Amino acid sequence: MGILPIASLLWLTSASAYSIKLNEAGDELRWAEMDLGFYVNPANNQGFSEAEVVEAAKAAASQWSAVDGSHLRVNYLGQTDADQVDYADSRNLVYFEQDWPEEWDDSYLALTFTWSVEGGTLIAFDLAINEDLYDWSNSGGPRSNDLRNTITHEIGHAIGIGHSEIDDATMYFQSSPGDTDKRDLALDDQEATRYLYGTLLAQQFACSTAGSAPAGALALLLTGVFVLRRRQGVR
Numbered sequence: 001m002g003i004l005p006i007a008s009l010l011w012l013t014s015a016s017a018y019s020i021k022l023n024e025a026g027d028e029l030r031w032a033e034m035d036l037g038f039y040v041n042p043a044n045n046q047g048f049s050e051a052e053v054v055e056a057a058k059a060a061a062s063q064w065s066a067v068d069g070s071h072l073r074v075n076y077l078g079q080t081d082a083d084q085v086d087y088a089d090s091r092n093l094v095y096f097e098q099d100w101p102e103e104w105d106d107s108y109l110a111l112t113f114t115w116s117v118e119g120g121t122l123i124a125f126d127l128a129i130n131e132d133l134y135d136w137s138n139s140g141g142p143r144s145n146d147l148r149n150t151i152t153h154e155i156g157h158a159i160g161i162g163h164s165e166i167d168d169a170t171m172y173f174q175s176s177p178g179d180t181d182k183r184d185l186a187l188d189d190q191e192a193t194r195y196l197y198g199t200l201l202a203q204q205f206a207c208s209t210a211g212s213a214p215a216g217a218l219a220l221l222l223t224g225v226f227v228l229r230r231r232q233g234v235r
Helices: 050-065 149-158 187-197 199-209
Strands: 004-006 009-012 021-022 034-040 072-080 092-097 108-116 122-130 219-228
Touching: 034 050, 050 072, 050 149, 108 149, 122 149, 149 219
Parallel strands: 004 219, 034 072, 034 092, 092 122
Antiparallel strands: 009 021, 108 122, 108 219
C-alpha cells in the first residue's frame, strides 16, 4: 500500500500539560525499539563546523536518553550526505534544509516527519532544520535561533510527544531568537517520556507490536512544528 498523508492529532492527559501524538485511528505513537538511532548531515551555510552540528544533535538526544524511569535511548550513529525527507533511505535523519518547500509553512524553524504502521508503532523519522529562512547559532545570540534548543524540541516530536502547555517546557510550541532554555528538559517533558517509555508501558507495547511492523500499512505523519514566538531579525 502507498504512503499516505494523514492528519496530526494530539491527546492531552488530564494530569499533565504534555500531549501525545496519535494516528487517525486514535493509537498513541511510540517506538517499540528502545534503542533509537539517527544520522546527521552536518552540511550547512551557517558557519558551523561538522563537529559543532554533530555535538549539538548528540547533546539534544542525550536529554531524552537520560530521563529517569524511561528505557528509551536516542543514539547518534554517524554522518551521512542524505539531504531530503525520504522514508525509503531507511535511516533517521537530522539535516539542514537549504531550500524550504513552499508547501512547508515558512514560520516553522524545523519540521519533523515520522512514519508509523498500524497500531501506532513508529518506524522512521526525518528532521529538517529551516536554514533557508532563519539564522542559527550555538551561542544564544539575540538575532539567531539556537540549534540545540530546536533539535531537542524536534526529537521530542520524533519519539511521539506533542506540544506542552507549559511555556518553559522543551515541548512548548513557541521559541524566540536567543532562547536556550529548552535545551534542558522540564519536568513535564520528562513525564511525557516516562509515560511513553516507562518500564511497564514500554514492555507491554513492545510485546503487543513485536514482529507486526512489516505487515502494517505505512502512513506519513507530520508530527511537529517549532514556531517562533517572534520573528524580528531572523531572516
